[in-house]
Amino acid sequence: MAGKNYFASRWGIMGVGAFIGVFAALLQYWGNPGNMGICVACFERDIAGALGLHRAGVVQYIRPEIIGFVLGSLIAALSFGEFRARAGSAPIVRFILGAFAMIGALVFLGCPWRAVLRLAGGDLNGLLGLGGLIFGIYLGTLFLKGGYNLGRTQKTFTSVGWLLPLLMLGFLVLRLVFPPLEGLPNNDILFYSLKGPGAMSAPLAVSLAVGLAVGILAQRSRFCTMGAFRDLLLFKQGHLLSGVLSLLVFAFLTNLVAGQFHPGFVNQPVAHNLHHWNFLGMTLAGLAFALAGGCPGRQLFLAGEGDGDAAVFVLGMITGAAFAHNFGLASSPQGLGPHGAAAVVIGLAVCLFIGLTMRQKQAA
Amino acid sequence: MSQTIDARGLSCPQPVILTLDLIEKTQNGRIEVLVDTDTSKENVTRAAESRKWKVASVAGEGEGYRLVLTKG
Numbered sequence: 001m002a003g004k005n006y007f008a009s010r011w012g013i014m015g016v017g018a019f020i021g022v023f024a025a026l027l028q029y030w031g032n033p034g035n036m037g038i039c040v041a042c043f044e045r046d047i048a049g050a051l052g053l054h055r056a057g058v059v060q061y062i063r064p065e066i067i068g069f070v071l072g073s074l075i076a077a078l079s080f081g082e083f084r085a086r087a088g089s090a091p092i093v094r095f096i097l098g099a100f101a102m103i104g105a106l107v108f109l110g111c112p113w114r115a116v117l118r119l120a121g122g123d124l125n126g127l128l129g130l131g132g133l134i135f136g137i138y139l140g141t142l143f144l145k146g147g148y149n150l151g152r153t154q155k156t157f158t159s160v161g162w163l164l165p166l167l168m169l170g171f172l173v174l175r176l177v178f179p180p181l182e183g184l185p186n187n188d189i190l191f192y193s194l195k196g197p198g199a200m201s202a203p204l205a206v207s208l209a210v211g212l213a214v215g216i217l218a219q220r221s222r223f224c225t226m227g228a229f230r231d232l233l234l235f236k237q238g239h240l241l242s243g244v245l246s247l248l249v250f251a252f253l254t255n256l257v258a259g260q261f262h263p264g265f266v267n268q269p270v271a272h273n274l275h276h277w278n279f280l281g282m283t284l285a286g287l288a289f290a291l292a293g294g295c296p297g298r299q300l301f302l303a304g305e306g307d308g309d310a311a312v313f314v315l316g317m318i319t320g321a322a323f324a325h326n327f328g329l330a331s332s333p334q335g336l337g338p339h340g341a342a343a344v345v346i347g348l349a350v351c352l353f354i355g356l357t358m359r360q361k362q363a364a
Numbered sequence: 365m366s367q368t369i370d371a372r373g374l375s376c377p378q379p380v381i382l383t384l385d386l387i388e389k390t391q392n393g394r395i396e397v398l399v400d401t402d403t404s405k406e407n408v409t410r411a412a413e414s415r416k417w418k419v420a421s422v423a424g425e426g427e428g429y430r431l432v433l434t435k436g
Contacts, residue, residue: 008406082402084427089375144381152373155400155427222403227376235380237414293375309375 005080007220010242016221017246023210024117024247025254027065030202034260034269035121037251038065038214040296041102041111041285042270044314045321045330046198047171050191053318054325057185058196062175064204067168068211069297073304074165075212076219085161087308089153093354094292094309098316099323100347101288101296106321106330107281107340108132109271111296112225112289115282116244118271120251122263128275132282137229139283140290143355144234150293151360153309161306164314175204197270218301226286226295272335277344281331284347291355365393371408372400372428379404380411383433387415392436394420400428408433 006012024037036042042059049060077083105111108129110118115133119126178187185194193199201207217223221243228240255261265273272278289295292313294302299317302310324330329343337343369386371379379399386395395417399405405428409419412433420432 005402005406080402084401086373086400089373144377149378150375153375154373222406230377234377235384235411235414237410239410293377307375 005220007217008222010239013221013223013239013243014246016217016223017243018250019217020214020223021120021247021250021252022254023214024113025120025251025258025260027202027207027210028121028260029258030206031200032202032207033197033200035118035123036110036114036197036270037117039110039114039117040066040069040300041105041317041321042109042114042197044296044317045102045106045324048318048321049193049198049325052189052191053322055191056325056330057191057198058193059198059325060191060193061198061201062171062190063201064172064175064207065211065214066300067172068208068213069215069218069300070165070168070304072212072215073219073301074215076216077305080220082219083161083306085156085158085306085308086153087156087160089309090150090358091309091312093150093358094313095316095319096350097288097292097354098299098313099320100350101285101292102317102320103324103329103343103347104281104284104288105296106324107336107344108278108285109331111285112282113295113297116225116248117251118268120248121255121268122261123268123271124263124265125268125271125273125275125278128278129282132279133286134229135279136283136286136288137226137290138233139287140355141230141234143291147359148291148355149358149360150309153307156308158306160308163308164303164311172208215301215304218297219305222298223301224295224298226289227298229286230290270333272331272333274335277331277336277340280344281340284344284351287348287351287355291351366396367394368396368398370398371404372398374404376403376407380407383408383411384415387412387417387433393434395433397431397433398425398428399431400426405429405431
C-alpha cells in the first residue's frame with residue numbers, strides 16, 4: 001500500500017496542472033496545431049482518421065500523446081500498486097456517452113482540455129465552450145442528485161485491464177512500422193494528413209515523452225477537467241478545479257513568452273465563432289462526461305489503471321469521431337458541419353434518456 | 365452506533381455522494397466506508413474532512429480499504 005499521495009494534495013494537483021499547461025503550450029511551439037498542444041478529443045479523432053475509420057484528409061495522424069497518456073497511467077498504476085482490472089458497469093452506456101461526448105466536442109472543436117488551452121492562447125471562443133461545458137456538467141449534477149448511477153463495476157481478470165494499454169501499444173507499433181512518408185497521404189494501412197491540423201505535429205519522441213509524463217502525473221493526481229467543475233457544483237469542493245486553473249495560468253504564461261497569445265474571437269486556429277453552437281456543443285460534451293464520470297483525459301488515465309469501462313468510453317469516443325466526420329457532424333473553421341446541429345439535439349436527447357432512466361437508489 | 369457504506373465498485377463521484385448523504389443525516393457519530401480504489405479513499409477522506417469529520421482509521425481490507433469516520 002502506498003503512503004501519503006503527495007500528488008493528490010492541493011499543491012500536488014496544482015503542480016500537475018502547471019506541468020500540463022507549460023508542456024501543452026510547448027508542444028504547440030514544437031509543432032502541434034494552434035491552441036492544440038494537447039486535445040484529447042481532437043487527437044483521438046486524428047487517430048480514428050489515421051486508421052481510416054474516417055477519411056477527412058486534414059485530420060489523420062496517430063497522436064503519440066494519447067498513447068503516452070494511457071501507458072504513462074499504466075506505469076504509474078503498476079508502480080504504486082494501484083492497477084486494478086475492473087469492468088462491467090454499464091459498458092454500452094459508456095460507449096454511447098463517449099460517442100456523443102466526442103460529437104459535441106467536435107461541434108465546438110475541442111475537448112475541455114483544449115477549451116482551456118484555447119482560452120490560454122487568447123481564443124475568446126473558448127469562453128463559450130467553457131460556459132457550455134459548465135452548463136452541461138451542471139445538468140449532469142442534477143441527474144446525480146436525482147440518483148443517477150452507472151452501477152457497480154466488478155473485479156475481473158488482470159488481462160481485461162491490459163487490453164486498452166495493449167491496443168495503444170499496438171498503435172505505437174503501427175506508427176513505427178508504417179511511419180509517415182514525405183508527400184504521401186498514407187503508408188500502407190495508416191493515413192497521414194498532408195495539410196491541415198493533422199499534418200502538424202511535434203516530433204514523435206517529444207510527443208510520446210510528454211504524453212507519458214502527463215499520464216504518470218495525472219494518474220497520481222487524479223486530474224480531471226470535468227470533475228473540477230462537478231465537484232465545485234455538487235460538493236462545493238475546489239480541489240480538482242485548482243489543477244485546471246493552474247493549467248490555464250501556466251499555459252497562458254508560456255504562450256505569452258512563446259509569442260503564442262493572440263486575443264480575439266476571429267481568425268483563431270482550428271476554431272469557428274458561432275457562439276451558440278460553441279456553447280451547445282460543449283453542453284452536450286459536458287453532460288456526457290458528467291454522466292460517464294470523467295473528462296476524456298481522465299477516461300484515458302482510468303483505462304491505463306485497469307478500468308475496462310473507461311476503456312469502452314475511449315473506444316466510444318474514437319467511434320464517435322468516425323461518425324462525426326463520415327456524417328458531416330464535425331465543425332470546421334468554416335463553421336458547422338451540415339448535420340452538426342441535428343447531432344447535438346439527438347445527443348442531448350440521448351443523454352437525457354440515460355440520465356432520467358438510470359436511477360437506482362443504492363442500498364447503503 | 366456505526367453505520368456502514370459499501371461503496372466498492374462504485375465509480376466517482378458515487379462514494380463521495382453516499383458518504384456526504386450519510387454525514388448530513390448522521391450529524392455526529394461513526395461511519396464506516398468500504399472503498400476499492402485509492403482514488404475513492406482519497407476522495408472520501410477529503411469530503412469527510414471538508415465537513416469537519418475525522419478519519420479515525422484507514423485499514424486495508426480485501427482489495428480495498430475500510431475507512432472509519434468519526435465526529436463528536
